[in-house]
Amino acid sequence: MDQSSLNSLLKPKSVAVVGASSQPGKIGYTVIENLIKGGYKGKLYPINPTATEILSLPVVPSVTALPEAVDLAVITVPVKLVAQVVEECGQKGIKALSVITSGFSEVGRKDLEDQMLEIARRYGMCVLGPNIVGTLSNSDELNASFAPFLPFPGKATLITQSGALLIAMDAITYTRKVGFDKMISIGNMADVDFADLITWLDTDPNTSCICLYIEGFKDGRKFIEASRKTKKPIIALKAGVSAHGAAAAASHTGSLAGAVKVYGAAFQQAGVVQASDLNNLFDRTLALSLQPPLRKENLLIITNGGGVGVLATDAAERYGIPLKFAPADVQEELKKHMPAFGSAKNPVDLTGMAGNDWYYESVKFAYAHPWTDGLVVLYCETAMTNPLEIAQAIKKAIDETGVKDHPVVVSMVGGTRCDQAMQWLVENGIPAYPAPDEAMNGMAALREYNNIRQMIADDGDGCDPTGSKISREIIAKARADGRGSLTEIEAKQVFSAYGLPVTETNLSKSEDEAVTLAKKTGFPIVMKVVSPDIIHKSDAGGVKVNIKDEAGVRSAYQTILKNCKAYKADADIRGIAVQEMAPLGTEVIVGSINDPTFGPTVMFGLGGIFVEVLKDVTFRVAPVNKQQVSQMVGEIRSVAILAGARGEAPRDRAALEDLICRYATMVYDLRDEVAETDANPVLVYEEGKGLKVVDARVILKKK
Ligand code: COA
Numbered sequence: 001m002d003q004s005s006l007n008s009l010l011k012p013k014s015v016a017v018v019g020a021s022s023q024p025g026k027i028g029y030t031v032i033e034n035l036i037k038g039g040y041k042g043k044l045y046p047i048n049p050t051a052t053e054i055l056s057l058p059v060v061p062s063v064t065a066l067p068e069a070v071d072l073a074v075i076t077v078p079v080k081l082v083a084q085v086v087e088e089c090g091q092k093g094i095k096a097l098s099v100i101t102s103g104f105s106e107v108g109r110k111d112l113e114d115q116m117l118e119i120a121r122r123y124g125m126c127v128l129g130p131n132i133v134g135t136l137s138n139s140d141e142l143n144a145s146f147a148p149f150l151p152f153p154g155k156a157t158l159i160t161q162s163g164a165l166l167i168a169m170d171a172i173t174y175t176r177k178v179g180f181d182k183m184i185s186i187g188n189m190a191d192v193d194f195a196d197l198i199t200w201l202d203t204d205p206n207t208s209c210i211c212l213y214i215e216g217f218k219d220g221r222k223f224i225e226a227s228r229k230t231k232k233p234i235i236a237l238k239a240g241v242s243a244h245g246a247a248a249a250a251s252h253t254g255s256l257a258g259a260v261k262v263y264g265a266a267f268q269q270a271g272v273v274q275a276s277d278l279n280n281l282f283d284r285t286l287a288l289s290l291q292p293p294l295r296k297e298n299l300l301i302i303t304n305g306g307g308v309g310v311l312a313t314d315a316a317e318r319y320g321i322p323l324k325f326a327p328a329d330v331q332e333e334l335k336k337h338m339p340a341f342g343s344a345k346n347p348v349d350l351t352g353m354a355g356n357d358w359y360y361e362s363v364k365f366a367y368a369h370p371w372t373d374g375l376v377v378l379y380c381e382t383a384m385t386n387p388l389e390i391a392q393a394i395k396k397a398i399d400e401t402g403v404k405d406h407p408v409v410v411s412m413v414g415g416t417r418c419d420q421a422m423q424w425l426v427e428n429g430i431p432a433y434p435a436p437d438e439a440m441n442g443m444a445a446l447r448e449y450n451n452i453r454q455m456i457a458d459d460g461d462g463c464d465p466t467g468s469k470i471s472r473e474i475i476a477k478a479r480a481d482g483r484g485s486l487t488e489i490e491a492k493q494v495f496s497a498y499g500l501p502v503t504e505t506n507l508s509k510s511e512d513e514a515v516t517l518a519k520k521t522g523f524p525i526v527m528k529v530v531s532p533d534i535i536h537k538s539d540a541g542g543v544k545v546n547i548k549d550e551a552g553v554r555s556a557y558q559t560i561l562k563n564c565k566a567y568k569a570d571a572d573i574r575g576i577a578v579q580e581m582a583p584l585g586t587e588v589i590v591g592s593i594n595d596p597t598f599g600p601t602v603m604f605g606l607g608g609i610f611v612e613v614l615k616d617v618t619f620r621v622a623p624v625n626k627q628q629v630s631q632m633v634g635e636i637r638s639v640a641i642l643a644g645a646r647g648e649a650p651r652d653r654a655a656l657e658d659l660i661c662r663y664a665t666m667v668y669d670l671r672d673e674v675a676e677t678d679a680n681p682v683l684v685y686e687e688g689k690g691l692k693v694v695d696a697r698v699i700l701k702k703k
Contacts, residue, residue, distance in 0.1 A: 020046030038143030079103030090123025154179010287442030309347030381414025467497025585683030
């Protein structure tokens with residue numbers, strides 16, 4: 001996307017509204033009215049074939065009759081007229097289009113959307129929408145939308161896929177006092193998408209935080225790339241997190257992948273902080289748009305009420321924020337600003353006797369002290385204090401320290417006087433919340449932002465794709481055979497080609513051959529049916545383990561054949577695999593899906609009940625570097641098992657991380673061919689003793 005065309009879209013020097021109307025209540029009327037009411041200072045041209053004047057502005061009869069090639073055309077004509085209007089805009093030399101009109105791909109008319117886009121591209125115009133509310137910008141005094149007013153001013157910018165939500169959030173900015181500079185409705189994203197806007201907003205001096213409402217991406221990887229490069233905090237609320245991609249899964253990994261997990265992984269890799277719901281989005285946006293990140297762990301709470309202090313402490317624990325006591329010298333100094341029955345621990349309780357001075361002195365000292373990395377100031381309304389004066393004392397104290405790189409958030413718990421005081425704080429750059437847990441949520445977002453950016457800061461090394469040629473030959477043979485998946489032996493050959501340690505497995509076509517192979521492999525061995533028609537081999541009675549001698553091989557061979565024929569009479573049985581029996585180890589699962597939005601995505605979890613019952617698994621969009629793998633392994637809930645629970649020796653985590661890294665490289669390298677894979681189980685041994693992939697599954701993409 002040519003970023004200069006986004007300047008025309010978002011900071012237009014001239015605007016035409018094509019489909020402007022003189023009839024109040026019509027969208028074409030409201031957009032003109034909003035542009036006037038919003039105070040737009042550029043040239044404004046209503047276009048309508050019959051009207052002569054709309055809201056005292058002279059009307060231009062058609063796009064072609066415009067006296068100049070405007071920067072932006074806002075289109076509010078019905079869908080059947082859009083293509084013609086876009087053609088005229090192109091001929092006129094207009095640079096950007098904001099298409100409010102509905103009736104395109106959202107109702108199954110992708111053909112109309114493609115037609116519009118084709119015309120726009122031919123003339124080099126960018127298109128926002130279609131199916132949008134429009135764009136709003138306080139700093140440009142631009143309300144090119146049918147949302148009723150510009151948002152409560154501030155430094156966040158919203159990009160939303162839901163137009164209705166834009167209008168609702170616009171109104172909420174006033175009740176919640178969370179300030180926004182811009183609100184952009186992105187609609188069907190025929191052309192301009194999240195990534196394009198994020199890149200543009202990164203250099204917008206009026207945006208300090210990018211706030212997203214997302215239903216789904218067209219190109220997930222483009223979003224990750226753009227977000228990673230951004231220097232500003234991005235916060236995302238993802239809607240529609242149920243039943244995504246899991247529906248038609250043929251692999252274990254596929255059945256465990258849901259939008260929450262895959263989008264969650266992508267947000268992490270993109271350095272994007274997440275919000276859990278709309279309230280949470282506002283709380284977090286407020287902090288992220290006004291305060292620097294919490295870079296280290298020393299967070300101090302100052303309060304005039306024990307109760308709100310405890311609530312904030314509980315919230316800190318919920319958000320994973322550690323709280324510790326300040327050093328003795330800090331406590332000693334703080335004690336000077338409270339009665340004898342106050343507490344200088346953490347929370348610092350100034351008691352209900354605290355007035356403006358104690359707040360001022362304690363905040364100033366604590367905020368300036370090198371021990372303090374961040375401050376949460378709480379206040380309960382009392383009869384002896386004036387909330388606005390307390391707010392002003394806090395702000396004065398903060399300003400006088402000259403410290404700029406430590407975050408501070410405030411909660412003022414009380415009535416309308418507190419509301420007014422908090423509005424004053426927000427207007428003066430300090431996030432303020434009516435409840436202590438909301439303030440702590442804001443601080444948690446500042447901490448998460450810091451941590452997530454640090455995690456992605458080091459790109460680290462990935463693994464080389466070594467096995468491409470051999471694997472593609474194996475896959476081509478399977479396809480020529482009319483198969484949609486590889487046999488276990490083929491899957492292991494592919495894994496092995498990418499350097500994954502697999503158990504030695506050979507195919508026998510007769511009982512005698514099975515005996516010869518078993519002797520070559522060395523007892524004990526495992527025998528398994530090889531059939532493209534039997535994916536779940538154990539269910540079919542197609543697996544025998546711990547076979548210790550020749551007689552056992554012969555008996556297993558016959559039993560497996562008998563069982564599998566009984567399970568599926570017409571199953572195409574290619575033979576019986578004779579496999580090295582790996583010694584017992586800690587079971588883990590590694591797998592992949594080819595996600596519709598993000599492409600190849602790798603999964604890791606502990607095996608057994610951890611994956612079956614607890615679904616304790618984690619995902620990353622592939623490929624992954626070694627640092628990302630290390631985070632991935634570290635974030636499963638049952639990670640302690642790998643460190644050696646109940647007196648067991650620690651497992652070989654280095655070998656495990658190497659395996660996941662290679663695995664992700666493999667599935668990324670083969671992304672055009674492979675749909676889903678499982679290495680399940682992988683047995684991980686003691687430190688230094690490596691691991692073995694015991695079973696392998698590769699499902700091919702349908703072509
Ligand atoms: N150039 C300029 N104006 C033109 C025109 C042209 N070539 N052809 C027609 N017009 C004028 C019409 O004369 C009319 O003005 P009038 O009121 O003076 O007659 C105006 O454009 C609008 O056309 P109209 O047929 O009255 O449509 P409408 O106002 O009822 O609806 C939309 C138009 C775009 C608002 C409607 O089709 C739509 O898509 N609504 C949904 C919008 C939405 O919800 N967006 C997403 C939210 S998430």
